[in-house]
Amino acid sequence: MSLTTRLTHVLPHRLLSSLARRLAYSEDARTSAWLIDTVTRRFGVDLSEAEQSDPRGYSSFNAFFTRALREGARVAEADPRALLMPADGRISQAGPIGSGDGAGRIFQAKGQSFTAAELLADPGYARVFHGGLFATVYLSPRDYHRVHMPWTGTLLETVHVPGRLFSVGPAAVAHIPRLFARNERLVCHFDTGFGPMAMVMVGAMLVSGVETVWSGIEIPGYGHSVRRTDYRGRGITLERFAEMARFNYGSTVIVLLPPGVAELAPGLEAESPVRLGQRLATLRG
Structure with missing residues (x-):
């Protein structure tokens, strides 16, 4: 280290x-x-x-x-079955969420992992993602810092989870146990045409805030206890490729998908560069 x-x-x-x-x-x-x-x-x-x-x-x-991109600088993958990459950056990790004996476990880096229950601060809800897929995208200081929707979804709830603000750079990810489940974060739960989808905005050292398009600044204030906000029945639906949130410095967004609904796009290996709008996964069926 x-x-x-x-x-x-x-x-x-x-x-x-x-x-x-x-x-x-x-x-x-x-x-x-x-x-x-x-x-x-x-x-x-x-x-x-x-x-x-x-x-x-x-x-x-x-x-x-938090600058906007010029029109046409990013385009959504044309295949209507494609779930989209939510941000510019690099893949930290992507793959299956554990099931069976490793239920809910999410790979962080060599020798490091955490559980969906820890990440979401909700063991009960985390079970819907056991056996599903995750993708962790790291946004460096050079990247566009707005996060967009992989798929059309209706907002159900946000969960502001207090925590540390460790760096989320590759060295820290490789050596700090359960980093993403320890840092301050905003968990956004959506209902989609294929079922639940979670988008987790992870704070990091020198991140001055996380903002969403539906409520503005979420972090800071920094939390001291888990805070849930129920958006059910408010009709907040965001279309595929629409902006959902933004960071005020380099950080990480994690997408969780339930089992059996999609297959990750090939080539999403650790440290591979990605761009907003490219294929993240493909719906089955």
């Missing part, structure tokens, strides 16, 4: 993230310009894909980081 990863165990996660949030939302022109230029240069951000391609056209670093 690297020294940097070891240090993340003792650093004040929420304090650092709160400070980062203050910087990200600052509308001081010099501060935002310095942050935008630093990230653009260090991570090779391609602003030609952005709706606003001028780095000085953003009022704050957060406005830059």
Whole structure:
């Protein structure tokens, strides 16, 4: 384990993230310009894909980081049976959710795993995903930071789960046990034409917030207990490929699908680059 990863165990996660949030939302022109230029240069951000391609056209670093793409920069896979990749980034892992003796277990990295029950903070509901599929997509600082729907779904409930804010970079994922089930996160449950689908927005070190299209800012405030919000009967339906949420710094989204409904697209191996709208999985039948 690297020294940097070891240090993340003792650093004040929420304090650092709160400070980062203050910087990200600052509308001081010099501060935002310095942050935008630093990230653009260090991570090779391609602003030609952005709706606003001028780095000085953003009022704050957060406005830059949550930037919209220009029309046509991403398109949805044409096959109507294709579930879509929810974000730009890289596959952290993708594969089956355990069943039988390994019921509900989700692979994190070599020697590391966690359970759907831990991730969702709901052992009962987690059972509907045993034997199903998962895909974990890591968004680096260079990526487009809005998350879109893999399939049309009606929002049932969100669950804000408190936790740490470990880095979700590859080194941390490889060495911190149960990382995604320990970090602060927002679990979004949808009902779809094939059954339940969960989308988990995982917070991380220096992530200043998670926002959804239906209620705005969800994180922060940081939680101290699990908080559930019931959206049943409110008619919040999001179409396939529609925006659902966004991060305010690099992080991770995890998609959970129930058993027997789909097959993952070939080639979704760890660290493989992916783009919003490409095929994530294909519905059976």
